[in-house]
């Protein structure tokens with residue numbers, strides 16, 4: 115049988131299919147619905163140092179081929195995560211990737227150091243779509259120097275595989291990917307949600323409680339594919355592609371663009387069995403095309419010899 | 426809770442834009458409780474993208490039937506209204522936390538608009554006679570009132586209320602209920618479902634009345650399972666504010682814990 119195994123630097127996974135942060139909680143809710151078949155690793159909801167209440171409602175609304183959300187990183191905080199969620203998460207037999215975020219560099223470092231002391235965490239993912247309160251609220255992921263220094267500080271506190279999850283709300287994402295590499299990240303995750311807004315025309319105000327939100331789902335897929343393509347061309351780091359993956363064909367687009375693995379987000383809400391289905395679909399595709407491993411296809415779309423022109 | 430493929434047994438437009446949908450799915454019929462809902466995949470494509478939540482309005486465990494009522498509003502409910510007998514329908518359910526009757530008689534059920542759905546189921550489960558269960562059911566006009574007697578042959582004493590007086594009492598549901606209280610009705614406990622403003626007025630009034638009141642709330646939903654935190658509603662518990670998930674801790678809440 116063709117292999118779905120993948121090595122993302124030091125992170126070895128049985129399957130390239132991951133759960134995108136924030137769309138699978140801490141796994142508990144999906145456990146009764148989903149066999150673990152085909153799941154390569156579970157990426158948790160982003161946790162922060164202190165518990166976070168989250169944003170006022172409404173927190174989400176459907177948009178054409180997507181959804182806009184402003185959850186506000188509601189999470190139980192580091193201490194409760196370690197005490198309550200982490201032991202429960204160990205019942206999943208797949209590797210566990212913990213997503214963290216902070217409002218200052220120190221918060222990220224404290225989180226990383228505390229998690230370094232815990233067993234059973236395969237990797238950390240840095241959610242870089244978080245405002246830096248000391249720098250007037252600019253996202254860590256928007257400024258190359260800020261990002262590089264943050265990743266470097268976390269690197270010193272966490273010895274395992276480190277994933278930098280990039281925000282697409284930047285001019286040239288490959289610059290941020292390079293900065294993450296310089297800081298010491300070994301894996302890039304791209305992309306987080308795109309900023310957006312829906313206006314309630316009856317109330318004549320933004321619909322979400324937080325006013326603006328993050329767009330996800332099929333609507334953002336072409337944006338995400340292009341960004342993965344650009345990151346692949348600019349760096350030698352393995353990439354986890356994220357953004358609107360609903361089925362096998364979508365996952366293949368990301369792989370061909372340069373993703374060694376992919377994460378499924380919004381699709382979990384629509385069809386909880388998306389990941390096992392894509393796993394089966396990928397195996398079938400490989401068998402039909404006489405390939406032994408999905409890794410043979412990573413970045414294959416770059417072989418056309420043509421360069422992209424910005425239009 | 427499971428993901429199931431239910432089969433459409435019956436679909437009828439009982440009032441203009443209001444539909445009755447009977448699904449056959451033995452597991453759901455055997456396990457769903459009043460207040461719980463199903464999260465339906467209304468299409469096999471991704472347009473619209475997300476599932477749509479609907480309260481269970483009744484079950485017949487012997488025949489494996491689950492009943493829903495829905496109002497045609499947008500794309501999702503339009504697609505549902507085009508289903509045919511025998512069509513499969515992908516459901517997640519039963520989801521959410523049900524009403525918890527304490528058995529205090531009489532139970533008074535207050536339904537505004539499509540809020541009738543979970544309360545029909547509750548009335549059915551409470552059983553009892555007209556002295557034990559009262560159902561106040563309000564809508565804008567007679568044309569949008571569902572014929573409750575047809576789906577609930579015996580049981581509660583029924584009070585229809587319409588804003589324009591085209592059926593039953595005239596005015597707001599809360600006004601009709603207040604009048605009943607003035608005439609001597611002494612509820613044991615209250616259950617309500619309907620538009621948020623109606624529930625907010627009821628909860629406000631109930632601060633004086635002090636009856637045990639459970640309300641079923643709505644919020645936009647993505648996962649329906651408790652994973653995304655998208656359906657949050659602000660609660661106040663022991664002086665502390667927290668968000669609860671309408672799809673998990675809810676949709677049924679105690680009136681006093683909701684920050685209206």
Ligand SMILES: Cc1cc2nc3c(=O)[nH]c(=O)nc-3n(C[C@H](O)[C@H](O)[C@H](O)COP(=O)(O)OP(=O)(O)OC[C@H]3O[C@@H](n4cnc5c(N)ncnc54)[C@H](O)[C@@H]3O)c2cc1C
Nearest residue numbers: 477478479480494495496498499500501502539542643644
């Ligand atoms: C727990 C729960 C139980 C529910 N039970 C029922 C039920 O038993 N019967 C029923 O008919 N509906 C019920 N609803 C509401 C139902 O889910 C929505 O009406 C439905 O999702 C609308 O989908 P749509 O694609 O047709 O409309 P959309 O295209 O999503 O929306 C069309 C229009 O309807 C408005 N709209 C959307 N949702 C609502 C809403 N909840 N209330 C008022 N206006 C809305 C939108 O603002 C928009 O203007 C329930 C909702 C929840 C959260």
Ligand SMILES: Cc1cc2nc3c(=O)[nH]c(=O)nc-3n(C[C@H](O)[C@H](O)[C@H](O)COP(=O)(O)O)c2cc1C
Nearest residue numbers: 134135136160241305306330331357358359379380
């Ligand atoms: C409801 C919701 C919550 C999310 N929460 C987080 C989060 O806590 N941390 C994070 O890094 N990304 C979060 N994301 C972004 C997703 O992980 C993913 O990057 C994005 O949704 C694009 O993928 P998709 O189109 O497959 O959903 C969230 C997305 C959604 C829809």
Ligand code: FES
Nearest residue numbers: 649651653654672
């Ligand atoms: S809809 Fe996702 S948590 Fe309620």
